[in-house]
Amino acid sequence: MTTAANEHVATDARAADAFPVKGMDAVVFAVGNAKQAAHYYSTAFGMRCVAYKGPETGSRDEAAYVLESGGARFVLKGAVRAGTDLGRHVAEHGDGAIDLAIEVPDATAAYEHAVAQGATGLEKPHVLEDEHGRVVVAAIATYGETRHSLVERTGYSGPYLPGYVAADPIVAPADRRFFQAIDHCVGNVELGRMDEWVEFYKRVMGFTNMKEFIGDDIATEYSALMSKVVADGRGKVKFPLNEPAIAKKKSQIDEYLEFYGGPGMQHIALATNDILYSVDAMRAAGLEFLTTPDSYYQDAELRERIGEVRVPIEELRERGILVDRDEDGYLLQIFTKPVQDRPTVFFELIERHGSLGFGKGNFKALFEAIEREQERRGNL
Numbered sequence: 001m002t003t004a005a006n007e008h009v010a011t012d013a014r015a016a017d018a019f020p021v022k023g024m025d026a027v028v029f030a031v032g033n034a035k036q037a038a039h040y041y042s043t044a045f046g047m048r049c050v051a052y053k054g055p056e057t058g059s060r061d062e063a064a065y066v067l068e069s070g071g072a073r074f075v076l077k078g079a080v081r082a083g084t085d086l087g088r089h090v091a092e093h094g095d096g097a098i099d100l101a102i103e104v105p106d107a108t109a110a111y112e113h114a115v116a117q118g119a120t121g122l123e124k125p126h127v128l129e130d131e132h133g134r135v136v137v138a139a140i141a142t143y144g145e146t147r148h149s150l151v152e153r154t155g156y157s158g159p160y161l162p163g164y165v166a167a168d169p170i171v172a173p174a175d176r177r178f179f180q181a182i183d184h185c186v187g188n189v190e191l192g193r194m195d196e197w198v199e200f201y202k203r204v205m206g207f208t209n210m211k212e213f214i215g216d217d218i219a220t221e222y223s224a225l226m227s228k229v230v231a232d233g234r235g236k237v238k239f240p241l242n243e244p245a246i247a248k249k250k251s252q253i254d255e256y257l258e259f260y261g262g263p264g265m266q267h268i269a270l271a272t273n274d275i276l277y278s279v280d281a282m283r284a285a286g287l288e289f290l291t292t293p294d295s296y297y298q299d300a301e302l303r304e305r306i307g308e309v310r311v312p313i314e315e316l317r318e319r320g321i322l323v324d325r326d327e328d329g330y331l332l333q334i335f336t337k338p339v340q341d342r343p344t345v346f347f348e349l350i351e352r353h354g355s356l357g358f359g360k361g362n363f364k365a366l367f368e369a370i371e372r373e374q375e376r377r378g379n380l
């Protein structure tokens with residue numbers, strides 16, 4: 001593992017030149033009612049609405065609300081009339097992510113590199129301009145109907161993109177942010193196609209495998225999924241990829257694929273520096289989290305592995321927060337229930353203390369909790 005990790009570091013240095021990224025630009029959602037979704041993310045996620053476009057600003061087909069929390073940006077898009085592709089997307093998939101937009105220093109170079117490496121181009125690089133400056137945007141396809149916009153915004157000072165106007169917060173913003181950034185965005189792909197998409201990110205973006213993966217060992221017994229993580233050389237953009245695994249019960253990935261109607265983004269992990277506060281604030285606002293059995297916290301082997309963390313285990317137990325530790329440190333994490341009627345997209349809160357992992361050690365406890373929810377929905 002050490003040798004492999006060193007090789008990855010060496011590969012990272014080369015890859016960074018081929019497809020440099022600055023970070024996530026935004027996660028763009030297609031939703032049934034963007035106005036109400038914007039309210040939900042303002043209250044339950046403590047986000048602040050900063051920009052808007054819609055019929056009033058010349059956007060005849062769709063309304064879009066841009067919400068931020070620290071470095072995290074969500075764009076919520078809804079159709080304002082019948083017969084749009086956005087509306088078709090929502091009818092087919094329900095609310096979900098249509099675009100994991102990546103900020104790049106040079107969108108033209110990024111697009112050309114991606115297409116030369118076999119990516120499907122969806123939008124050639126083009127300039128968008130208004131009084132705040134200039135943005136270059138291009139887009140390539142990834143799994144399912146999801147895309148990666150490539151956004152070059154160094155010459156832009158507006159609230160989001162040309163075409164959007166500054167907007168007021170929808171509700172009085174919370175005193176403290178509930179979270180600070182997007183940590184990772186996870187994709188669910190079809191059975192047997194995870195490695196293909198891992199290769200896609202390696203080839204097209206120069207991303208490399210992070211060491212954490214879920215293989216046959218965990219897959220068959222509890223998780224019924226296989227998972228690998230690709231990331232850019234500096235770990236600014238991290239995309240875990242899941243595929244269903246054959247197990248004794250129906251995979252949670254199969255459930256997603258069935259109800260979403262194909263591959264798509266499964267969850268976004270939001271980075272917080274105070275997960276106790278985040279969970280309390282979001283739960284008070286009505287967000288539902290997965291529960292964790294008390295046995296998780298009482299398990300002697302687990303407590304031994306976890307060791308000392310910054311808060312008493314009791315505080316974590318009260319909230320159902322999970323802990324995982326590896327050689328680099330530890331992390332605290334918790335998962336929400338799906339945030340729309342379909343059992344598809346959900347969120348994670350993650351507080352990292354050195355660990356670069358994704359909570360592999362929690363998969364057993366976590367999936368037992370998820371399976372209880374699946375059983376209640378009759379989908380197990």
Ligand SMILES: [Fe+2]
Pocket residue numbers: 184186267269348358
């Ligand atoms: Fe995650």
